Amino acid sequence: MVKELGVAYHGNVYLDHARADFREMQEHGCNSVILAMSEYDYDQWRGQYFKMAKIAKDEFNFTVYINFWAWGRVFGGEPPSIFLNNNVAFRQIFSKTQQAFPAACFNTKAFRSYIKRAIRKVARVREIDGFFWDEPHYAYSELNLLPEDLSPYYVCNCDVCQNLFFQRYQYKMPDKENDDVFKFKEEQLLDFLQDICRTVKKIDLTKKNIICVMPSHATTGLSDWNRVCFDEMDVLATDPYWIVYQKDLHWVREEAKKLVRVARTNRKEAQLWVLAFSIPANRESEIETVVEIFDTSGADSIYAWLYRGGLQTFLKSQNPPLVWKTLGEAFQKIKKRKKN
Numbered sequence: 001m002v003k004e005l006g007v008a009y010h011g012n013v014y015l016d017h018a019r020a021d022f023r024e025m026q027e028h029g030c031n032s033v034i035l036a037m038s039e040y041d042y043d044q045w046r047g048q049y050f051k052m053a054k055i056a057k058d059e060f061n062f063t064v065y066i067n068f069w070a071w072g073r074v075f076g077g078e079p080p081s082i083f084l085n086n087n088v089a090f091r092q093i094f095s096k097t098q099q100a101f102p103a104a105c106f107n108t109k110a111f112r113s114y115i116k117r118a119i120r121k122v123a124r125v126r127e128i129d130g131f132f133w134d135e136p137h138y139a140y141s142e143l144n145l146l147p148e149d150l151s152p153y154y155v156c157n158c159d160v161c162q163n164l165f166f167q168r169y170q171y172k173m174p175d176k177e178n179d180d181v182f183k184f185k186e187e188q189l190l191d192f193l194q195d196i197c198r199t200v201k202k203i204d205l206t207k208k209n210i211i212c213v214m215p216s217h218a219t220t221g222l223s224d225w226n227r228v229c230f231d232e233m234d235v236l237a238t239d240p241y242w243i244v245y246q247k248d249l250h251w252v253r254e255e256a257k258k259l260v261r262v263a264r265t266n267r268k269e270a271q272l273w274v275l276a277f278s279i280p281a282n283r284e285s286e287i288e289t290v291v292e293i294f295d296t297s298g299a300d301s302i303y304a305w306l307y308r309g310g311l312q313t314f315l316k317s318q319n320p321p322l323v324w325k326t327l328g329e330a331f332q333k334i335k336k337r338k339k340n
Helices: 015-027 039-060 082-086 109-123 159-169 179-203 249-265 285-297 320-339
Strands: 004-009 032-037 063-068 091-093 100-104 130-134 208-213 235-238 269-275 301-305
Touching: 004 015, 004 063, 004 320, 015 039, 032 039, 032 301, 039 063, 039 082, 039 109, 063 109, 082 100, 109 130, 109 179, 130 179, 159 179, 179 208, 208 269, 235 249, 235 301, 249 269, 249 285, 269 285, 285 301, 285 320, 301 320
Parallel strands: 004 032, 004 301, 032 063, 063 130, 130 208, 208 235, 235 269, 269 301
Antiparallel strands: 091 100
């Protein structure tokens, strides 16, 4: 049964506005919020984020999660990365051209130290219930926005990755991806995720780690969802954004079934994400159908990206108020069923 209904929230650091927005979320059926915090937000405004978390927790009884939004551009999201600006040498490298792509290599000590220092600070905040690790991936493309087919070449082929690969396989990392490269990449991404999740648990065992894997067809380094369900993580999530991927609602149902099945097999909670941005006009009703699919799938948590249908962002829906209204009505239906 669904325990959490929530939305992702970003773009505001003013506490009076946050309070009003949390009240609006509550009126739309939410009992949880994910605060998307970019590197710039952390650097400039983290105290405000911690205060927002306190308001959400103490005044609205929300569960509150922090999303390290697009940190190093190895997690999902649009914001630029301070780390990349200051550490050009630690970017992921495309094997075909040796060109640097706009994403940090998470095998470097520099990036791991950078993100773990921040995790330790955030994990000590009482009001934050856990961390949302969004779409961990290798760089998609030159712009690292949407996945492109780079085969037979790949990222990352930097000096650090080449040295680690040689230590493991005793031959030079090839320019074209083979089975060993594929396996190496997946194991290194899993090692990184386990490292940061372990960092959270060392500070506070009660804090949850949510890992949101990309839908099955769009994998960029995590082909087997079962392997993501290691001891230090608590919730397996995915985001089958049917309009973004030009899929139908049957596909959404199958992705939801798979996610819940894998989570249950590994004794983890299951979280599913509803597309609530970039919705074309006259397709808003599909949101209600997707929420219903997720509810009947047995998910523990249903979230939507983004608050108010992405209003005032470049990803806004064509009719953001209707998207927000439709999502709220769908969430309220679940709440009413839970009471009966």
